[in-house]
Amino acid sequence: MSSSAFQAPPVLTLDELIAQRDDALRDYEALVRRGLSLDLTRGKPSARQLDLASRMLTLPSGHKAADGTDCRNYGGLQGLSELRAIFSGSLQVPVAQLVAAGNSSLSLMHDSIVHAMLGRLPGAERRWADEPRIAFLCPVPGYDRHFALCERFGIELIPVPMTDEGPDMDVVERLALEDPQIKGIWCVPKYSNPSGVSYGDETVRRLAAMPVAAPDFRIFWDNAYAVHHLTDTPAEIADLLALCEENGNPDRAFVFGSTSKITFAGGGVAFFGSSAANVAWLLGYTAKRTIGPDKINHLRHVEFLRDEDGLAEHMRHHRELIRPKFDAVETILTKELGGTGLASWSNPAGGYFISLDVLEGCAREVVSRAAGAGIALTPAGATHPYGNDPRDSTIRIAPTYPELDEVELAITGLATCVRLVGTEKLLEQAR
Amino acid sequence: MSSSAFQAPPVLTLDELIAQRDDALRDYEALVRRGLSLDLTRGKPSARQLDLASRMLTLPSGHKAADGTDCRNYGGLQGLSELRAIFSGSLQVPVAQLVAAGNSSLSLMHDSIVHAMLGRLPGAERRWADEPRIAFLCPVPGYDRHFALCERFGIELIPVPMTDEGPDMDVVERLALEDPQIKGIWCVPKYSNPSGVSYGDETVRRLAAMPVAAPDFRIFWDNAYAVHHLTDTPAEIADLLALCEENGNPDRAFVFGSTSKITFAGGGVAFFGSSAANVAWLLGYTAKRTIGPDKINHLRHVEFLRDEDGLAEHMRHHRELIRPKFDAVETILTKELGGTGLASWSNPAGGYFISLDVLEGCAREVVSRAAGAGIALTPAGATHPYGNDPRDSTIRIAPTYPELDEVELAITGLATCVRLVGTEKLLEQAR
Numbered sequence: 001m002s003s004s005a006f007q008a009p010p011v012l013t014l015d016e017l018i019a020q021r022d023d024a025l026r027d028y029e030a031l032v033r034r035g036l037s038l039d040l041t042r043g044k045p046s047a048r049q050l051d052l053a054s055r056m057l058t059l060p061s062g063h064k065a066a067d068g069t070d071c072r073n074y075g076g077l078q079g080l081s082e083l084r085a086i087f088s089g090s091l092q093v094p095v096a097q098l099v100a101a102g103n104s105s106l107s108l109m110h111d112s113i114v115h116a117m118l119g120r121l122p123g124a125e126r127r128w129a130d131e132p133r134i135a136f137l138c139p140v141p142g143y144d145r146h147f148a149l150c151e152r153f154g155i156e157l158i159p160v161p162m163t164d165e166g167p168d169m170d171v172v173e174r175l176a177l178e179d180p181q182i183k184g185i186w187c188v189p190k191y192s193n194p195s196g197v198s199y200g201d202e203t204v205r206r207l208a209a210m211p212v213a214a215p216d217f218r219i220f221w222d223n224a225y226a227v228h229h230l231t232d233t234p235a236e237i238a239d240l241l242a243l244c245e246e247n248g249n250p251d252r253a254f255v256f257g258s259t260s261k262i263t264f265a266g267g268g269v270a271f272f273g274s275s276a277a278n279v280a281w282l283l284g285y286t287a288k289r290t291i292g293p294d295k296i297n298h299l300r301h302v303e304f305l306r307d308e309d310g311l312a313e314h315m316r317h318h319r320e321l322i323r324p325k326f327d328a329v330e331t332i333l334t335k336e337l338g339g340t341g342l343a344s345w346s347n348p349a350g351g352y353f354i355s356l357d358v359l360e361g362c363a364r365e366v367v368s369r370a371a372g373a374g375i376a377l378t379p380a381g382a383t384h385p386y387g388n389d390p391r392d393s394t395i396r397i398a399p400t401y402p403e404l405d406e407v408e409l410a411i412t413g414l415a416t417c418v419r420l421v422g423t424e425k426l427l428e429q430a431r
Numbered sequence: 432m433s434s435s436a437f438q439a440p441p442v443l444t445l446d447e448l449i450a451q452r453d454d455a456l457r458d459y460e461a462l463v464r465r466g467l468s469l470d471l472t473r474g475k476p477s478a479r480q481l482d483l484a485s486r487m488l489t490l491p492s493g494h495k496a497a498d499g500t501d502c503r504n505y506g507g508l509q510g511l512s513e514l515r516a517i518f519s520g521s522l523q524v525p526v527a528q529l530v531a532a533g534n535s536s537l538s539l540m541h542d543s544i545v546h547a548m549l550g551r552l553p554g555a556e557r558r559w560a561d562e563p564r565i566a567f568l569c570p571v572p573g574y575d576r577h578f579a580l581c582e583r584f585g586i587e588l589i590p591v592p593m594t595d596e597g598p599d600m601d602v603v604e605r606l607a608l609e610d611p612q613i614k615g616i617w618c619v620p621k622y623s624n625p626s627g628v629s630y631g632d633e634t635v636r637r638l639a640a641m642p643v644a645a646p647d648f649r650i651f652w653d654n655a656y657a658v659h660h661l662t663d664t665p666a667e668i669a670d671l672l673a674l675c676e677e678n679g680n681p682d683r684a685f686v687f688g689s690t691s692k693i694t695f696a697g698g699g700v701a702f703f704g705s706s707a708a709n710v711a712w713l714l715g716y717t718a719k720r721t722i723g724p725d726k727i728n729h730l731r732h733v734e735f736l737r738d739e740d741g742l743a744e745h746m747r748h749h750r751e752l753i754r755p756k757f758d759a760v761e762t763i764l765t766k767e768l769g770g771t772g773l774a775s776w777s778n779p780a781g782g783y784f785i786s787l788d789v790l791e792g793c794a795r796e797v798v799s800r801a802a803g804a805g806i807a808l809t810p811a812g813a814t815h816p817y818g819n820d821p822r823d824s825t826i827r828i829a830p831t832y833p834e835l836d837e838v839e840l841a842i843t844g845l846a847t848c849v850r851l852v853g854t855e856k857l858l859e860q861a862r
Binding site for chain 2: 042044045047050053054057058059060061062063070071072073074075076102103104106107110111114117118119129145148149152153260264265266267285288289290291292293294295296297
């Protein structure tokens with residue numbers, strides 16, 4: 001991940017500032033007149049990306065798993081082992097400790113919390129529902145759906161700043177050690193949502209090794225972009241599960257992943273990986289909830305992806321479609337905002353998002369202005385717990401879903417809004 | 432549903448009884464020598480039934496829903512409306528109040544309880560997790576997975592006897608009115624698991640209309656066998672949802688169903704139906720758990736089943752495969768046990784099970800003897816809360832999964848076990 005640093009705003013006279021604001025205003029009015037309707041809100045694959053998996057619609061060619069199981073019938077709670085084998089390497093979880101489930105990793109995170117609330121985690125002194133208070137550490141900026149899950153269960157969200165190496169571990173270690181009610185931390189360790197940061201090895205090691213106050217502390221390791229590279233030098237992150245084991249905290253990590261942004265976003269397969277004890281814990285409760293996952297869809301994925309190489313090859317096709325969109329964002333933001341001191345942004349090496357930081361106090365207004373010009377953005381603040389970005393600065397850009405020309409239009413328009421709101425802010429400060 | 436009544440045992444001399452026991456023992460020893468390995472435990476479709484949906488493996492032919500939605504992408508929390516339309520009639524739920532979800536109705540029941548535990552049901556004074564005690568009424572014999580769900584969440588199970596018209600409503604009405612901690616009742620209203628009983632209209636009306644102590648009382652209406660007829664005169668049950676509405680209890684019913692025993696047991700679609708308020712309640716929590724169900728699988732089902740007529744036609748093919756197995760059970764049990772006074776059994780008009788009642792105190796021993804002869808049966812007691820059948824009398828027979836000749840072998844063997852254990856019991860009593 002590289003990121004353009006905020007540059008000190010050029011020293012401008014009041015007249016120069018007014019002229020820039022007027023320019024931006026003219027551009028904005030022209031933008032509004034175009035009557036665009038563009039959507040940069042969610043990290044959805046585009047129709048062309050989904051086309052890459054078209055062949056899946058007529059698979060599987062048979063109905064038997066490698067071990068002879070009839071995938072059409074009930075059973076097989078842990079999911080097809082041949083599918084788990086394809087994802088074991090990229091998710092860094094041994095096949096025997098990996099579960100292949102339904103179509104949503106978010107559901108697995110939800111259910112992990114539910115079972116911790118209403119059952120007892122390995123190591124827990126009591127059910128989370130019986131705790132006076134539960135809190136999770138939330139590196140920010142982060143993923144709004146993680147935060148929403150916690151809010152839904154009354155779990156307190158404690159923000160932790162992100163660095164270029166992952167969450168600020170000094171803060172994480174201090175908080176996790178001093179507060180036994182902190183039961184978890186949300187992590188998107190590779191090409192993080194939305195900053196694009198991949199965790200450094202030392203960050204991962206410290207997460208695995210740090211002493212914590214809660215005996216049932218869990219790292220919710222949402223490795224959503226494990227194979228979603230945008231460059232020839234894929235990010236590699238340290239093996240959390242192995243490090244937890246080595247450091248005497250074998251049950252600390254819950255690993256999540258899915259094929260939602262690999263095959264079909266609505267019809268993929270989600271994965272859970274952890275220690276043998278945690279897997280037995282989850283499957284024990286899951287057995288009450290279902291007789292088994294959709295093994296036909298597992299088989300479909302096995303036939304389509306074949307093996308780890310097939311998966312990597314498929315992801316290269318995604319990259320060919322996505323990369324030009326990320327490049328366009330970088331090019332346009334550099335051209336429109338570079339050197340203005342009005343914004344900085346990430347230039348991620350993978351994942352689905354670009355994080356744009358505008359002048360403090362400007363993000364909501366930028367999003368509002370963009371909406372006024374027909375450009376839908378994720379609400380400002382969504383990247384922070386409770387939707388509250390105290391600096392009102394971070395905007396998440398999701399460039400994958402629109403076609404390339406739409407991305408170009410939308411980002412150009414967004415840059416106009418940043419210029420307008422930014423120069424207005426500077427004027428306000430100058431007066 | 433018809434059911435052979437227990438007949439008074441013929442009056443036998445001790446010598447005659449001994450001779451019968453010796454006959455049975457000889458037959459049992461011969462049975463054991465055959466070294467069978469047969470399984471009548473679970474209500475699973477057979478491979479031939481699953482073959483009926485083979486065409487589904489190469490569907491869908493496209494990826495667009497009727498409204499133009501790209502089913503490959505995220506979203507569409509309530510599921511495809513064209514799929515809901517196919518099942519609206521048989522499940523007796525208006526399309527707008529029906530949710531099409533993942534592959535398991537058990538999961539929807541589980542999640543409904545979870546959301547009631549950790550959220551607040553319409554009408555509830557508090558979360559179930561904050562109640563001192565929660566109890567459900569359980570008509571017996573019933574479905575072990577329903578009971579297991581309650582046990583998992585610490586919900587007390589209160590047995591209610593079944594009649595030929597459904598649960599004994601005098602008991603249900605009395606208990607539901609006197610105990611505000613009774614929050615629900617499990618019902619399999621059509622071709623009930625395992626007795627085959629379909630609820631009478633008056634039963635359904637009373638369930639909908641009865642005054643109850645708990646403002647958040649719910650009927651868990653597991654209409655698992657809504658279209659699973661074995662005769663030309665399909666059972667029709669009264670419309671619970673409409674009756675609840677008419678009687679001023681619009682939020683009382685949770686309706687569940689699935690295609691597990693229609694298309695693929697592992698790869699079907701599950702449904703939830705209820706009042707608009709309950710649907711909004713469920714979807715509100717579901718939105719935190721997932722971005723949407725597998726709409727590709729919904730579309731696959733729509734293309735395959737087409738419409739309500741297509742569904743009915745498909746179910747006739749199932750019937751052609753299943754009916755001979757149920758007939759074989761009836762024929763063999765009549766031939767082997769008719770007039771002996773040792774057993775009575777159901778002869779259901781639909782569904783997946785036959786309920787066999789043996790002499791009091793004999794069910795466990797029969798199941799154990801059958802296991803000794805290589806015939807696997809659901810554990811005796813499984814049809815009762817906590818696995819405790821106080822009369823030790825009911826055995827659930829699931830004849831769909833084995834091939835016909837295996838069903839014949841298994842039931843003949845089972846009848847031998849019933850004769851052996853029954854005559855031993857009578858001898859014990861006679862001495």
